[in-house]
Amino acid sequence: MVPISAYLILAAVLFGIGTVGVLISRNVIVMFMSIELMLNAANMVLIAFSRALSIADGHVIVFLVLTVAAAEAAVGLGLIIMIYRNRATINIDRFSLLKW
């Protein structure tokens, strides 16, 4: 049996990669993918605890999160397409209209 700590470490690593990806990437699509990675790291923790403690609640929550994530991905990609159509770029550093 795989110990729960292994799942947690994997989740932490995935979350860390996602975070770094969001912070260092200039491409909005890469940032978006990194955010998905962080989301799934969180899902993994829920599943791991659900299984280890034999409680079904975690599974239920993960299904819910996946559904919402699908919708969120659609909205997010739609936004990115609109941004690209307007500005012909998806480099996040070019979108600084709200600076001082």
Next chain:
Amino acid sequence: MAEYLFLVPLLPLIGFLINGLLIGRLPRSVVSAVACGSVGLSLIVAIMLFFDLKALPADARLIEQTLFTWISADILHVNLAFMLDPLSAIMILVVTGVGFLIHVYSVGYMAHDKCFGRYFAYLNLFTFSMLVLVLADNFLLMFVGWEGVGLCSYLLIGFWYEKQSASDAGKKAFIVNRIGDFGFLIGMFIIFWHVGSLDFATVSQNAPMVFAAGGTVITVACLCLFVGATGKSAQIPLYVWLPDAMEGPTPVSALIHAATMVTAGVYMIARTNVLYMMAPDALMVVAIVGAATALFAATIGLAQNDIKRVLAYSTVSQLGYMFLACGVAAFSAGIFHLMTHAFFKALLFLGAGSVIHAMSDKQDMREMGGLKKHLPITFMTMLIATLAISGIPGFSGFFSKDEILWKSFSSSHGHVALWVLGFITAGLTAFYMFRLIYLTFYGEERMDAETKKHIHESPRTMTVPLMILAVLSVIGGLVGMPHIFGATNYFEEWLHPVMAGPPQEAATHALASAGANTSMEWILMFASVALVLMAIYLAWYLYRKNTAAAGSLADKLSGARTTLANKYYVDEFYGAVVIRPLIVFSLFLWKIVDVIIIDGFLNGLASLWHDISNALRHAQSGRVRSYATMFVFGVILVVAYFVLGSN
């Protein structure tokens, strides 16, 4: 008839509303008909009420009319109520009678003025306010009238507001009067605080129970009221506004600044005589201020060249006589002089107005002379008024002035020094009044040719009021003949029920040493008549017979003359002591306190936040990744705090 008392003040108010609301939309004939008609009707009602009052038994002569409750708050209960007693009956007769004549006169005098409607609206509003003042049955309503006449005085002095000096004079009158009014208010507060009522009747009734006779409280209250009187009635130290008030149209000077409004202070003291009788110290102050003002103003009158200013100082001086009378507890003598003065001083001013009218608005007596043959009616009437004010026996002024002088000598509150001041003033009065007559009506004609061409006697609407007033100036004194003539002093008897203690006291006083006093009274009377005749002779000698002597005398006394011509530099003194420091202090408040401290504090606070925001706004870089980095570090810090902190 008593239920129509409210009509007396109401009619002029209606006149004011009609003329005031329809300024510039009514023809002049309608304006004058409304203005004169309303005051004339008011006069008729006043006369009928007077006879009603006279029909009542002497000690029940009181007509009261309460219109409605004006203020009712806790113990403060004030009615809008009018009271007609012998004192206010005389006042409404003087106000409506003299006021009516002056309204009629104004129709002629103001005929060419472009603001005809506005003038008569103000004049009617004044008459209304003055009638409220004298008919009020409580201090507060009296104060309403008191302020109302002050307002009208301001409006009418500054009537020709395009002239800088006129609008300045209006402001001066208003501000100086406000200083006095403050004293009146304080006096009213003290009385209300102790008595708990503002009704004249209640206050007079309860005062002996509430106040200790001669005590501090009553003395302070009376002095505060007297401060109000000095403002309104132009006594030292607040007389300075009255001479400047001559900037207004001449009929206004006659009505407001000679015959009626300025006597409000005398009326108020007579009205509250019960209080003053309980405060002998306050009475003494009143007498001293009155006598000093009488002499002081008379000396200034000697050296003025503007015909209206001579009359203005003469008014201040005569008001001083009235206060002298009140101060020696001879209230009825004061009111008597108030009445006769209203007749002859209104006549003098209206006569002066007629002269100014003829002289194409010139007022300097040095440019007049020889007007006697051009203006015969004006000359005759003014001469009568001058004889009256000088106190020539037989004319009204003689009886009232002589009574004041005698009372200031003989009354238990009197003093020989007060008599001496009044006595000298009588001589000075005769001198400057005859100086005015000789300079204006006699001698060579000193005006320029252009003015001379236009000299004409005034129209009928102006001369008829002059003649009526001249008749009143002659016979007005007969109602108050002194006892030693063997006649009854109807005037004193009439006022007897209103005046608290003094008449009986004086009567017993007189009875005790009747013989000695009678001969003394004769002696004093002859002395003052002799002095007056000498003064007239001197004026005749200097300004008629031997004008060169007048010139050389003026040179010899040039120092005194300059001082007098400059009114003892009182205006300059007030300017340096009161006005200048106030201006400096106001500048300090403006430039230092307001601009630097208050504005500086608020602007400093605003720029502080501006600077802080300016420093912080650079954090808003607009770069999403740097926001995200800060967010992550924030999360790490919070998590670290909870994880590590919980151990």
